[in-house]
Amino acid sequence: MQQTQADNEVEEEHLLNFVVNSLGDELPIDLGENVEVSADELYEVLAGASAGGTSINHVCETTDESPHANTVRDHLTDQFDLDAVEAVGNTLLQRDALETLPDRPVEVVADLHLDPYYGDEDETEALYFSQAKRGTTAFHAYVTLYARVRNKRYTLAVRQLVAGETTSEVLAEFLTLLDGLDA
Numbered sequence: 548m549q550q551t552q553a554d555n556e557v558e559e560e561h562l563l564n565f566v567v568n569s570l571g572d573e574l575p576i577d578l579g580e581n582v583e584v585s586a587d588e589l590y591e592v593l594a595g596a597s598a599g600g601t602s603i604n605h606v607c608e609t610t611d612e613s614p615h616a617n618t619v620r621d622h623l624t625d626q627f628d629l630d631a632v633e634a635v636g637n638t639l640l641q642r643d644a645l646e647t648l649p650d651r652p653v654e655v656v657a658d659l660h661l662d663p664y665y666g667d668e669d670e671t672e673a674l675y676f677s678q679a680k681r682g683t684t685a686f687h688a689y690v691t692l693y694a695r696v697r698n699k700r701y702t703l704a705v706r707q708l709v710a711g712e713t714t715s716e717v718l719a720e721f722l723t724l725l726d727g728l729d730a
Contacts, residue, residue, distance in 0.1 A: 566594040573635045576626050584614045592619045629707065637704045644694065644701040645728065654695045657721060659714055661686040675708045690717045
C-alpha cells in the first residue's frame with residue numbers, strides 16, 4: 548500500500564471555517580428570534596472583508612446570497628464594542644503566533660496604515676486626520692505590531708487609531724504589550 552503525502556495547501560473553505568469558528572467561540576453573537584441572518588453569515592462577510600483588504604459593502608455586493616451590508620454592519624455594531632473586538636482579535640493573533648515564534652529575541656516592527664476616507668466626516672467618530680494624501684485628510688488608521696523571523700511576519704496586535712490619538716501613544720501600548728509577552 549502506497550502512503551500519500553499530506554497536502555500542504557490550505558483550502559479556502561477550511562480557512563474560512565476556522566476563522567468563523569474561532570470568531571464564534573471568542574465573540575458570540577446573540578441575534579435574538581426572527582432574524583433572517585445567521586452569526587456564521589455575519590462572520591463570513593467580516594472574514595471576507597478582512598482577508599480581501601476590502602469593505603463589508605464590497606463583499607456583500609460581490610458575493611452571492613450575502614446579506615445586505617447594512618444588515619451586517621447593524622448587527623455587528625449593535626453586538627460589539629470596538630475595544631472588545633480589538634482585544635479578542637489580538638488575543639487570537641498572539642495565541643497562535645507565540646507558539647510559532649522561536650524561544651529567543653526576535654525583531655518587532657510596527658506599521659501605520661492610512662486608508663483614505665472620502666465620505667462625510669461628520670458621520671463617523673473613527674476617523675484619523677493627517678496630512679493630505681490622495682486628496683483627503685481623513686483616514687481610517689491602523690497600527691499593526693509584527694514579530695519578524697526569517698523574513699516572515701507574525702502579527703501580534705492591530706490597533707485602530709482615531710482622532711486625538713497619536714502614534715506614540717499606540718507605540719507605548721505596544722511596548723507594554725511586548726513586556727507582558729516576555730514573561
